[in-house]
Amino acid sequence: MRLYTCTGAPSPRRVTAFVAEKGMAIETVEVDLRSGEHLSDEFQARSPECTVPVLDLDGGECLWNTVAIRQYLEEIQPEPALLGRDAAERARITQWVSWLEHNGFLAAAEAFRNAAAGMKDHALPGRRPVPQIEALAERGRLRFGFFLEDLDRRLADSAHVAGPEFSVADLDAFIVLEFGLRVTKLSIEPWEQLSAWHQRMAERPSLRD
Amino acid sequence: MRLYTCTGAPSPRRVTAFVAEKGMAIETVEVDLRSGEHLSDEFQARSPECTVPVLDLDGGECLWNTVAIRQYLEEIQPEPALLGRDAAERARITQWVSWLEHNGFLAAAEAFRNAAAGMKDHALPGRRPVPQIEALAERGRLRFGFFLEDLDRRLADSAHVAGPEFSVADLDAFIVLEFGLRVTKLSIEPWEQLSAWHQRMAERPSLRD
Numbered sequence: 001m002r003l004y005t006c007t008g009a010p011s012p013r014r015v016t017a018f019v020a021e022k023g024m025a026i027e028t029v030e031v032d033l034r035s036g037e038h039l040s041d042e043f044q045a046r047s048p049e050c051t052v053p054v055l056d057l058d059g060g061e062c063l064w065n066t067v068a069i070r071q072y073l074e075e076i077q078p079e080p081a082l083l084g085r086d087a088a089e090r091a092r093i094t095q096w097v098s099w100l101e102h103n104g105f106l107a108a109a110e111a112f113r114n115a116a117a118g119m120k121d122h123a124l125p126g127r128r129p130v131p132q133i134e135a136l137a138e139r140g141r142l143r144f145g146f147f148l149e150d151l152d153r154r155l156a157d158s159a160h161v162a163g164p165e166f167s168v169a170d171l172d173a174f175i176v177l178e179f180g181l182r183v184t185k186l187s188i189e190p191w192e193q194l195s196a197w198h199q200r201m202a203e204r205p206s207l208r209d
Numbered sequence: 210m211r212l213y214t215c216t217g218a219p220s221p222r223r224v225t226a227f228v229a230e231k232g233m234a235i236e237t238v239e240v241d242l243r244s245g246e247h248l249s250d251e252f253q254a255r256s257p258e259c260t261v262p263v264l265d266l267d268g269g270e271c272l273w274n275t276v277a278i279r280q281y282l283e284e285i286q287p288e289p290a291l292l293g294r295d296a297a298e299r300a301r302i303t304q305w306v307s308w309l310e311h312n313g314f315l316a317a318a319e320a321f322r323n324a325a326a327g328m329k330d331h332a333l334p335g336r337r338p339v340p341q342i343e344a345l346a347e348r349g350r351l352r353f354g355f356f357l358e359d360l361d362r363r364l365a366d367s368a369h370v371a372g373p374e375f376s377v378a379d380l381d382a383f384i385v386l387e388f389g390l391r392v393t394k395l396s397i398e399p400w401e402q403l404s405a406w407h408q409r410m411a412e413r414p415s416l417r418d
Contacts, residue, residue, distance in 0.1 A: 048359070049308075057297065068304035075296035087284035088266065095277035099258075128355060135342045146337060150257070 003028045003069075004046065004054040006038075010105070010179040012053040014066045015073075017171045020206035022077055026055075039127055051125050067097060070168060082168040089163065096162040096169040100176055103147045108180030110140030141184045152191035160197075174201045211236045212278075213255065213263040218242060219314070219388040221262040223275045224282075226380045229415035231286055235264075248336055260334050276306060279377060291377040298372065305371040305378040309385055312356045317389030319349030350393045361400035369406075383410045 003019070003026045005012035019026055031037050031052050038050045047054045047064035055069045056062050063069045074083045084090030113119045114137035121129040123136075151173065154161065162169035177188065177198065188194050201207060212228070212235045214221035228235055240246050240261050247259045256263045256273035264278045265271050272278045283292045293299030322328045323346035330338040332345075360382065363370065371378035386397065386407065397403050410416055 061297065063300055063304060065304035065307050067307060068300040071303050072296055072300035075299070087281055088270065090284070091272055091277040091281035094280050095272060095274035098274050098276060124352070130348070130351075133342065133344045133348065136345055139339070139342065142339075143333070 001026055001058060002056040004031050004043075004052050004056070005029070006031050006033050006052050009033060009052065010108075010175050011051065011066055013175050014172055015053045015055075015069050017175065017206045018070050018073065018082060018168060021080065021082055021171070021204075022073065024073065024077055044127070049125050050127055082171075084162075084167065089165075093162040093167045093169055096167075097172055100161070100169060100172045103143065103150065104173070104176035104180060107140050107143035107147055108176060108183050110136050111144060111180070112137075112140070112183045114140065141186075144180045144184045145186055147180070148186060148188060148191055148194065152188075152194040155193035155197045170197075170201055171207065174198070174207050210267060211238060211265040213238050213240050213252075213261050213265070215240050215242050215247075215261050218261065219317075219384050220260065220275055222384050223381055224262045224264075224278050226384065226415045227279050227282065227291060227377060230289065230291055230380070230413075231282065233282065233286055253336070258334050259336055291380075293371075293376065298374075302371040302376045302378055305376075306381055309370070309378065309381045312352065312359065313382070313385035313389060316349050316352035316356055317385060317392050319345050320353060320389070321346075321349070321392045323349065350395070353389045353393045354395055356389070357395060357397060357400055357403065361397075361403040364402035364406045379406075379410055380416065383407070383416050 003012075003015065005016060005028050007016075007030065016028075031043065033052070037043060038047070038052060044050050046056065046062045049064065051064060053066060053069060054062050054064045055072065057072075063072060071083065074081070084093045113123045114132040114134065119132065121131055123132045124130040151161070158164065160166050160170050161173045181187065188198060212221075212224065214225055214237050216225075216239065225237075240252065242261070246252060247256070247261060253259050255265065255271045258273065260273060262275060262278060263271050263273045264281065266281075272281060280292065283290070293302045322332045323341040323343065328341065330340055332341045333339040360370070367373065369375050369379050370382045389395070390397065397407060
């Protein structure tokens with residue numbers, strides 16, 4: 001088994017932090033996103049969207065979706081459980097991970113990809129040229145602000161993102177905050193519950209990169 | 210257990226078709242999206258994003274995410290298995306469902322929400338006003354065309370969307386096609402593999418509405 005990753009990029013970190021929490025040892029291969037290595041024919045054969053992370057299961061099959069990779073790893077090494085311990089908890093964690101993707105990661109990605117000079121014609125992942133939309137960069141920043149407000153409210157009701165227990169949703173929330181705050185230049189300082197939770201999470205070795 | 214749904218809308222159909230495949234009997238409640246019932250305080254208490262479907266588990270807890278609802282239903286009634294039968298198959302199905310969400314449903318939703326007269330200031334789900342972006346409606350249409358091309362290529366390699374067996378990914382692909390083709394006025398006719406698969410799927414009672 002081999003994990004294709006890129007240190008510093010948010011999506012592969014969603015897997016590497018998960019692997020660290022599990023205490024698993026998986027061989028990793030660095031993919032150079034700056035030079036466009038992920039857009040090569042060779043890499044696209046592993047990952048049709050030309051994205052990292054990719055988990056090569058050996059025998060030719062690759063998983064190229066973050067949530068799918070973690071689901072697979074949880075099944076082959078259930079402890080410590082990061083995706084829930086019963087049907088309702090597992091569904092709740094799936095729900096919050098999806099919420100973080102749509103409201104956090106996508107908002108930050110919209111803000112980043114539609115504004116960064118290096119992302120010209122790469123407003124979406126993949127090889128097809130997709131031009132930037134300035135209004136979408138602005139909207140991404142606006143949405144990320146809504147996201148901070150909503151996440152703060154959630155953490156007023158719940159010790160962790162998906163419920164009383166720590167889960168993969170906390171990893172994702174921490175990772176998207178680091179990415180989105182950098183991109184949008186927003187701050188979590190006005191958000192009391194979010195700031196307190198963030199401080200607790202920053203102590204986890206898996207998130208200390 | 211009670212399912213809040215809206216007949217004709219694509220997201221709740223992802224659950225009602227799943228329930229039909231399982232042969233489950235779940236009490237349903239129609240939510241009137243046209244009159245804005247989903248934007249009420251009462252409904253938001255069940256679904257923070259003001260979206261359907263919602264599964265009320267009784268005892269006060271609601272699931273308001275399509276994928277989470279189906280994961281829960283699969284756990285309480287495993288047969289027929291629609292989310293896979295082993296770790297690799299389950300991960301592969303998760304991966305393709307996510308791919309369909311990001312490349313199919315989101316593309317169609319961008320095309321629809323940023324152009325429809327009734328969606329003015331509702332370019333995103335939820336209660337906060339979000340103005341339409343004309344260029345994003347156009348990009349949604351473009352992306353949906355890429356999606357048809359990619360799905361056709363996938364179905365040249367694979368009898369079903371997520372692999373050799375029928376799964377929930379086929380339900381989602383069928384549902385997003387019906388929604389996205391209506392919105393974009395594109396056609397699957399030029400896509401041979403996609404058309405053949407679509408014809409087979411249209412025979413399933415769960416997709417005959």
